[in-house]
Amino acid sequence: xxxxxxxxxxxxxxxxxxxxxxxxxxxxxxxxxxxxxxxxxxxxxxxxxxxxxxxxxxxxxxxxxxxxxxxxxxxxxxxxxxxxxxxxxxxxxxxxxxxxxxxxxxxxxxxxxxxxxxxxxxxxxxxxxxxxxxxxxxxxxxxxxxxxxxxxxxxxxxxxxxxxxxxxxxxxxxxxxxxxxxxxxxxxxxxxxxxxxxxxxxxxxxxxxxxxxxxxxxxxxxxxxxxxxxxxxxxxxxxxxxxxxxxxxxxxxxxxxxxxxxxxxxxxxxxxxxxxxxxxxxxxxxxxxxxxxxxxxxxxxxxxxxxxxxxxxxxxxxxxxxxxxxxxxxxxxxxxxxxxxxxxxxxxxxxxxxxxxxxxxxxxxxxxxxxxxxxxxxxxxxxxxxxxxxxxxxxxxxxxxxxxxxxxxxxxxxxxxxxxxxxxxxxxxxxxxxxxxxxxxxxxxxxxxxxxxxxxxxxxxxxxxxxxxxxxxxxxxxxxxxxxxxxxxxxxxxxxxxxxxxxxxxxxxxxxxxxxxxxxxxxxxxxxxxxxxxxxxxxxxxxx
Amino acid sequence: xxxxxxxxxxxxxxxxxxxxxxxxxxxxxxxxxxxxxxxxxxxxxxxxxxxxxxxxxxxxxxxxxxxxxxxxxxxxxxxxxxxxxxxxxxxxxxxxxxxxxxxxxxxxxxxxxxxxxxxxxxxxxxxxxxxxxxxxxxxxxxxxxxxxxxxxxxxxxxxxxxxxxxxxxxxxxxxxxxxxxxxxxxxxxxxxxxxxxxxxxxxxxxxxxxxxxxxxxxxxxxxxxxxxxxxxxxxxxxxxxxxxxxxxxxxxxxxxxxxxxxxxxxxxxxxxxxxxxxxxxxxxxxxxxxxxxxxxxxxxxxxxxxxxxxxxxxxxxxxxxxxxxxxxxxxxxxxxxxxxxxxxxxxxxxxxxxxxxxxxxxxxxxxxxxxxxxxxxxxxxxxxxxxxxxxxxxxxxxxxxxxxxxxxxxxxxxxxxxxxxxxxxxxxxxxxxxxxxxxxxxxxxxxxxx
Numbered sequence: 006x007x008x009x010x011x012x013x014x015x016x017x018x019x020x021x022x023x024x025x026x027x028x029x030x031x032x033x034x035x036x037x038x039x040x041x042x043x044x045x046x047x048x049x050x051x052x053x054x055x056x057x058x059x060x061x062x063x064x065x066x067x068x069x070x071x072x073x074x075x076x077x078x079x080x081x082x083x084x085x086x087x088x089x090x091x092x093x094x095x096x097x098x099x100x101x102x103x104x105x106x107x108x109x110x111x112x113x114x115x116x117x118x119x120x121x122x123x124x125x126x127x128x129x130x131x132x133x134x135x136x137x138x139x140x141x142x143x144x145x146x147x148x149x150x151x152x153x154x155x156x157x158x159x160x161x162x163x164x165x166x167x168x169x170x171x172x173x174x175x176x177x178x179x180x181x182x183x184x185x186x187x188x189x190x191x192x193x194x195x196x197x198x199x200x201x202x203x204x205x206x207x208x209x210x211x212x213x214x215x216x217x218x219x220x221x222x223x224x225x226x227x228x229x230x231x232x233x234x235x236x237x238x239x240x241x242x243x244x245x246x247x248x249x250x251x252x253x254x255x256x257x258x259x260x261x262x263x264x265x266x267x268x269x270x271x272x273x274x275x276x277x278x279x280x281x282x283x284x285x286x287x288x289x290x291x292x293x294x295x296x297x298x299x300x301x302x303x304x305x306x307x308x309x310x311x312x313x314x315x316x317x318x319x320x321x322x323x324x325x326x327x328x329x330x331x332x333x334x335x336x337x338x339x340x341x342x343x344x345x346x347x348x349x350x351x352x353x354x355x356x357x358x359x360x361x362x363x364x365x366x367x368x369x370x371x372x373x374x375x376x377x378x379x380x381x382x383x384x385x386x387x388x389x390x391x392x393x394x395x396x397x398x399x400x401x402x403x404x405x406x407x408x409x410x411x412x413x414x415x416x417x418x419x420x421x422x423x424x425x426x427x428x429x430x431x432x433x434x435x436x437x438x439x440x441x442x443x444x445x446x447x448x449x450x451x452x453x454x455x456x457x458x459x460x461x462x463x464x465x466x467x468x469x470x471x472x473x474x475x476x477x478x479x480x481x482x483x484x485x486x487x488x489x490x491x492x493x494x495x496x497x498x499x500x501x502x503x504x505x506x507x508x509x510x511x512x513x514x515x516x517x518x519x520x521x522x523x524x525x526x527x528x529x530x531x532x533x534x535x536x537x538x539x540x541x542x543x544x545x546x547x548x549x
Numbered sequence: 550x551x552x553x554x555x556x557x558x559x560x561x562x563x564x565x566x567x568x569x570x571x572x573x574x575x576x577x578x579x580x581x582x583x584x585x586x587x588x589x590x591x592x593x594x595x596x597x598x599x600x601x602x603x604x605x606x607x608x609x610x611x612x613x614x615x616x617x618x619x620x621x622x623x624x625x626x627x628x629x630x631x632x633x634x635x636x637x638x639x640x641x642x643x644x645x646x647x648x649x650x651x652x653x654x655x656x657x658x659x660x661x662x663x664x665x666x667x668x669x670x671x672x673x674x675x676x677x678x679x680x681x682x683x684x685x686x687x688x689x690x691x692x693x694x695x696x697x698x699x700x701x702x703x704x705x706x707x708x709x710x711x712x713x714x715x716x717x718x719x720x721x722x723x724x725x726x727x728x729x730x731x732x733x734x735x736x737x738x739x740x741x742x743x744x745x746x747x748x749x750x751x752x753x754x755x756x757x758x759x760x761x762x763x764x765x766x767x768x769x770x771x772x773x774x775x776x777x778x779x780x781x782x783x784x785x786x787x788x789x790x791x792x793x794x795x796x797x798x799x800x801x802x803x804x805x806x807x808x809x810x811x812x813x814x815x816x817x818x819x820x821x822x823x824x825x826x827x828x829x830x831x832x833x834x835x836x837x838x839x840x841x842x843x844x845x846x847x848x849x850x851x852x853x854x855x856x857x858x859x860x861x862x863x864x865x866x867x868x869x870x871x872x873x874x875x876x877x878x879x880x881x882x883x884x885x886x887x888x889x890x891x892x893x894x895x896x897x898x899x900x901x902x903x904x905x906x907x908x909x910x911x912x913x914x915x916x917x918x919x920x921x922x923x924x925x926x927x928x929x930x931x932x933x934x935x936x937x938x939x940x941x942x943x944x945x946x947x948x949x950x951x952x953x954x955x956x957x958x959x960x961x962x963x964x965x966x967x968x969x970x971x972x973x974x975x976x977x978x979x980x981x982x983x984x985x986x987x988x989x990x991x992x993x994x995x996x997x998x999x
Binding site: 096115141480484487 | 627
């Protein structure tokens with residue numbers, strides 16, 4: 006792939022990006038701006054603090070915990086303990102969808118619960134108000150579960166959300182109440198919040214319901230939040246293939262499913278960054294192996310289905326999976342054949358998430374487009390370089406502050422789904438069990454990898470690379486489009502989707518075609534069209 | 550359903566620092582800066598952008614665990630230095646968050662220390678500090694706090710000039726452009742603050758901008774103390790919290806407080822004031838606008854008369870809209886706000902003395918659950934307010950007319966007019982069309998003329 010793609014001289018690009026920074030900042034940023042080589046995989050500095058005043062796209066621990074992981078749950082009343090803003094800003098902004106079985110079934114996603122802390126609560130403490138809020142939510146809805154999320158001031162004024170939750174759980178009797186210490190200042194980004202959420206869900210939910218469930222091939226789908234209906238499409242495919250989904254974490258999930266999830270025989274992980282802790286903890290405690298999959302992209306979906314069938318090792322299942330792929334693929338192929346001539350050879354940049362910047366590259370590859378630069382907002386080194394670097398990651402003060410649960414095998418429920426020998430055999434067949442190879446092995450040589458791209462750097466990269474499309478979020482969207490480059494939102498999908506599975510891939514192809522081939526961009530004169538830019542950085546793009 | 554009162558369910562207000570960031574965006578060459586966790590800057594950016602569809606950079610001091618424990622002085626200073634180096638701003642507008650306020654960071658002292666340390670090396674932007682803890686008030690309080698802090702920092706004493714300060718409140722970029730047009734037409738020099746008409750609703754960039762063009766220059770704000778008058782559109786803002794109040798107290802600039810000019814009567818008051826200040830009649834263009842509006846009222850009265858409305862939003866917007874709705878014979882059965890100045894009812898009574906006899910209910914400090922409970926009893930013909938009422942509108946099958954902020958489920962919220970004859974005309978047309986559309990959809994005949 007590399008030979009046919011001409012990139013600007015990446016080391017010059019790197020220089021360009023950092024020259025405006027003060028020396029100390031420049032030195033730090035240089036470690037996060039890396040020229041890729043898929044053969045040797047250079048080290049990327051990631052999951053380190055953003056320098057104050059460098060405008061980041063990162064969010065906070067609360068955003069990762071409540072916004073990302075617990076937000077998509079349907080029947081947990083999520084109460085935000087703090088001043089009003091935090092709850093308001095996470096109120097349905099992530100477009101998580103859910104499908105209650107009937108109109109009577111609980112669905113709290115459209116609600117925004119907050120203790121709306123006032124000055125007197127800051128001065129005299131807010132625990133009393135919190136307990137009242139829990140009581141009121143209980144009286145009103147009788148939910149199975151209530152979760153409490155701490156915002157910045159809560160930790161400082163010393164409110165103990167865990168004690169308050171325990172007290173209310175005992176008092177209410179039939180409602181599982183638990184808290185999260187996900188104050189916004191913890192950790193370096195929303196990533197800390199994911200970890201805190203994993204710990205809480207594992208401690209307070211998983212394993213509470215040991216009812217064995219029907220189904221021959223039982224699995225959980227981890228790290229799928231059902232944005233724009235993504236989980237619905239995966240559920241459709243699973244059902245067709247004869248796979249039984251016990252629980253998703255956490256799009257379109259229910260309390261009952263999450264509590265019963267340890268009865269599954271396999272965990273497949275979609276978003277590695279936000280949920281890998283859960284995979285590891287369930288492995289240790291219950292003996293359920295996990296496997297990295299991706300249902301972003303038609304080819305990747307097919308590949309993931311085959312991997313799952315291989316794991317279960319059942320010939321009938323394998324045949325069924327092949328039948329599903331054979332039925333779905335022609336529809337996808339028909340659309341690709343139509344669109345490809347218009348998208349082939351174009352370039353994309355992806356700076357988003359902790360997994361999306363990796364997986365969406367597959368969809369662009371299917372469209373004949375090249376990813377010239379990519380990076381994550383809040384990922385760790387293992388998401389870039391692969392999990393083999395885990396032992397070498399230095400644990401800094403920020404990571405140390407996030408609780409690492411001590412998990413041991415459950416004396417009664419631990420049941421290794423595969424023997425060591427079986428796992429070895431699967432590995433020999435190319436199945437990566439409990440592993441993830443990361444983003445960089447898949448990217449071309451000399452493509453640029455940038456972690457925690459700042460607002461300033463994104464403008465610089467666009468100026469240098471002039472990509473045909475830039476993928477990020479709403480914060481970047483309108484500044485990128487002011488420069489005449491379309492921006493595809495990969496958090497909210499520009500209010501479209503689903504983009505997973507076979508039907509999702511078709512949606513994505515059509516959306517990208519509409520964006521990159523839209524006549525409106527001809528009306529916008531990009532800044533680089535005005536003056537002669539540095540010739541050394543000019544380049545042409547040729548894809549095979 | 551009687552719902553609980555301790556907690557807030559589906560809030561009808563946003564947080565204090567959001568308003569401050571928007572106001573700072575209305576100063577030329579200014580970078581808004583939040584002293585607190587980076588999450589606040591990220592959330593507020595994404596929220597403002599969803600309404601304005603424009604980029605907005607907000608810097609942050611990126612608090613971490615030890616800054617939360619030992620104070621944020623170091624982070625604030627590093628942040629200011631980096632923002633200065635990258636963006637070369639003329640002004641940095643610093644707003645606090647609940648985090649820095651809770652730990653009690655003395656921001657003015659930190660800024661003095663910063664200035665002393667770096668005065669001789671780094672170029673020093675003007676630093677404005679507004680105290681905006683999110684556990685007090687709502688977004689509108691942060692907006693006013695930032696405007697006042699800006700004037701307090703920049704306004705200078707001097708000889709009176711032919712100049713009027715205009716403090717428009719949190720209106721749309723389209724409203725701001727209209728105000729500028731009015732002042733230009735009156736040939737009256739005006740210091741409009743804030744002015745985000747271009748920064749939050751601008752064109753594509755033919756060249757790169759670190760900070761989007763537009764906004765009121767600091768040099769113009771410096772003249773605020775020399776103006777002959779200040780006009781502020783608010784019904785509920787205390788002098789002690791208002792920029793105009795400060796200018797009156799510190800520099801003797803007379804403060805003229807008007808309600809947001811929505812409807813003919815309130816718009817008349819504004820134009821009358823401009824006539825008084827300039828000692829000349831309003832330009833014919835505005836007479837025409839007014840005449841067209843009166844004519845439209847006459848043409849459309851039959852559609853809107855006695856229609857029942859639930860109105861919600863910032864208190865000042867609710868007061869102004871109530872005046873307008875009564876003027877066209879509509880019945881605001883509930884005037885509600887998430888704000889809690891304690892003045893909403895009193896201001897409404899001043900407009901409509903027999904408010905209670907007319908059956909107009911007033912509630913402040915409410916959330917959407919409260920409003921929904923009321924809606925079930927009051928059975929309004931439609932709702933008027935921001936996008937956040939949509940869930941309630943859908944659930945109860947009551948049409949929603951979107952005004953104010955935030956509007957993120959319709960296109961062009963930043964270009965909606967609300968104030969003056971022109972804004973009122975647009976609102977009136979939209980209201981009439983909402984009624985017509987509803988009637989047309991409900992009719993089994995399929996009328997093609999309505």
